[in-house]
Amino acid sequence: MRLAVVLRSVVLFIGAVALAVSSYADLTIEITEGVDNPTKIAIVPFMHRGKPLEADLAAIIAADLARTGQFQVLPRSGMLGLPRSEDEVFYRDWRSLGVEYLLIGRTSLQNQRLELAFDLFDVHRQQRVLGQRHANTVLELRGLAHGVSDSVYEKLTGIEGVFATRMAYVSVNGDPTSGRSHRLIVADADGARPREILKSDEPILSPDWSPDGRHIAYVSFETNRPAIYRQEIASGIRQQLTAFRGLNGAPAWSPDGQRMAMVLSRDGNPEIYVMELATEKLTRITNHYAIDTEPDWTPDGRSLVFTSDRGGKPQIYQVALDSGAVRRLTHRGSYNAAAQVLADGKSMVMVHRDNGAYHIAWQEFDTERLIVLTRSDLDESPSIAPNGSMLLFATKYKQRGVLAAVALDGGFKYRLPSPNSDVQEPAWSPKM
C-alpha cells in the first residue's frame, strides 16, 4: 500500500518535470512499474546567484535518478527545509522522512561563467560522502546536470552512470494513403533535445552507433531500394556503404569500430557479411539457403550472434569468425530474434515469442536460462544501455509505436510516449 502511494508521487513528480521541459522535448517519460526497495533520496533545489539559469538542474538530476528505478526521489513539497550548505543540514528531519541520502547544490552565473558545487550526504551516518566543484564557460546545463547524476549514481551503486548518453530512434508521421514521412532523430537518453539528422519519404531503419559515438549507420530506402549509409552526426556528412541488388540491412559496428557486420542478399538469399570499413572489403560469414540476419558482435570481436530460420523457425545462432563454426543458442519458443549481446559476452537480450505475443527476454548462452523481461505485446528492437543496467525497446501503446525501457532484472519499466508520431527503432549510444 505505502509503496503504491510513494510510487504515485514519484510519477507525479516526474510528470511535473516533463511538463517543464516539454517545449523542447517531444518524448516524455512515464514510469509504469517500480521496484520494491528503491534507495530514498532527496534532491534539494540548488541555490542560485546571478543571472537566472534556463534549466532546473536539481529537477533534471531527480528525473535522471528516478528513471533508473533504483531511486525513489522525495517530492519537493515533502521537504521540511531547503539547506544550501552542510551546516544547514538537519539529519533528524531527513531521517524522519525516511530519506537515506541527501543532495544539495549551489550554482552561480556571472560573465558567462557558470560555477556549480554539490554535496551528497549519508543521512544515517550523518556525513558527507561526496562533494564536487565544477566551473564551466559553455552553458550546457543539461549535460552538466547529467554529469552530477552520473557522479551520484556511481557513488551510491558502484555502477557507471549513463545519464549523459544519447539515443537514436526513427519517428514516423502520416498514414499509408497520404504517405508517411520518416525521420531519424538523435536525442538525450531522457528524450530531451531531439534533433533530426535525416528525413525521408521512404523508410529508415536499423540505426547503429559507432563505438566512439560519432557516427550512426542505418538503412535508408531513399533510392527506392535499401542501402546502408554511415553518417557523421556532428557534420551530417555521410557515405553510402552498400547498394547491392537485394537486401542491404542490419548494420552492426564491431567493438573496435574498424568493421561492420551486415546482411546482403546479393548472392541469392540473406547472408551475414563483415565489411572492413577502411577498404570496404567484404567477407561472407554465413552460407546457408535459409534467412540469416540481425548480426551482433560479442564484446571480444571474435564472433557474431545472428537470427536464422535454418532450423525451420527463427532462432539465435553464434558463428566464430575465425573457424566459421556455428552453434545454436536458443531452443525455447518458436521465435527468437534480434539478439543483442551483453558486455559480459555470456548472455543476450532478444525478441522472444511466448503464447503468440512478442516480448523482450534475457538469456544466458550456456545454461539457456531465459527470463522474459516485458509483458507488453509487439515488443522489438532491444538496445542495451552502455552500463548494462537497462535496455530500450519499441512497443505499441494505444495503437501507436512508442519507445519503452526496462531494467535488465525486469523490475522497473518506463515509457517514452510521443504525442503525434509512431516512434520505433531505438539505439542507445555508447558512453562518450
Added chain:
Amino acid sequence: MITSHAITSSLKNIILLALFGSLLTACASNSTQDQDADIQEPAVVATPIDQAPTEVVDEPIADLLETVFYFDFDQSTLKAATRAALDAQAARLRTTDGSVRLEGHADERGTREYNLALGERRAKAVADYLAIQGVSRARMEVVSYGEERPISLRSDDNGWSLNRRVELK
C-alpha cells in the same frame, strides 16, 4: 426582337468558330498523319471515349489482372488463387517487355530486419513462379520493404492479412 437578334448573331459566331476550328484540325491531322497513324488506329477502336489516343493498347486488360498477392502468417508459399492470378500475369508479360518490380511486404509482428528477409522471400517466390511461366528473370527486380510500408495500420488479423503481400509493379 432584341433578344432573338442577339441569339442569331451569337449562333452565327459559333458556326464560324466551328468551321474555323475544323479547318485547323484538318491541317494539323494532315501534317502528323503519317507518323501517328499506327498508334492512333487501334486506340480509336479499343477506346473510343479515351481522350489520349497514344495509350498502349493492352493497358485496359492489365488493369483487370491482380497485381497484389497475399500470404499466410510467416509463410512465403503461393496460394492456389495466387498461382491462377500469376498465370494470367505471366501470359500478359510474355507478350510485352519492360521491367517488372516485385515488392515484398510483411505484417508488423516480429522483428523489422527479419521481416525484410521474409518480404524478400515472398517476392522471390512470385518471381520464381513467373520465371517458370516463361517471364525472363532479367526483367524482374525484387525489392523488400518488410513491415515498413503497411497498407493497414490496424494491429489485428484484418490489418495484418492486408499487409502480408507482394505487389507487382
